[in-house]
Amino acid sequence: QVQLQESGPGLVKPSETLSLTCTVSGGSVNSGDYYWSWIRQPPGKALEWIGYVYYTGTMNYNPSLKSRVTISVDTSKNQFSLSLTSVTAADTAIYYCARVKRNFWTGYYIPWWFDPWGQGALVTVSS
């Protein structure tokens, strides 16, 4: 049974970089059937997709965050990571990592569904 666990600082200062790691157990990030994704949820608000990475290093990001986001994968450690630069209070959220089924549809591969999810990591941006 695949499990995901987020880790990283719970407090980040404004203008600095938020960094989180997701450790995958019970499965491999090398699996060709899946993307590995980050999603966030500001307190009391809806889910927001941040982006995903494939084991080959291919990434896709939400355009609203693209200029500040990097998602990378470390196959040797079975982990993938999120980096979000120049954070502000608006980036305060619970950050989730998730495995994403990848499927070939209308000519190219796209995300299909998200399962499982990590338990989430609350990151607060404050001085």
Place this chain on the structure above:
Amino acid sequence: QSVLTQPPSVSAAPGQKVTISCSGSSSTIGSNYVSWYHQLPGTAPKLLIYDNNKRPSGIPDRFSGSKSGTSATLGITGLQTGDEADYYCGTWDSSLNVWVFGGGTKLTVL
């Protein structure tokens, strides 16, 4: 404002049935499969429905999904107090090349 539109809240009595709608467009629900997630208070979201109407192992058949045109619907029968949660729909946006979630619907079992 979410690309997928859900009612902010729905409610029903225990044992009753409720439906939650998810409205999109030709480039979202109209072109792609829909998945649903539920989020119990203080916990991470969990996959509830995928491929519009399929249930992962362990999800009871009280939960069902359907899709018609640019809208999708989640149905829950035999409501239980333990079903109180936030429910989110999600799909791919073929025009923007992004994954989108609905704004979420809070289910209250009265």
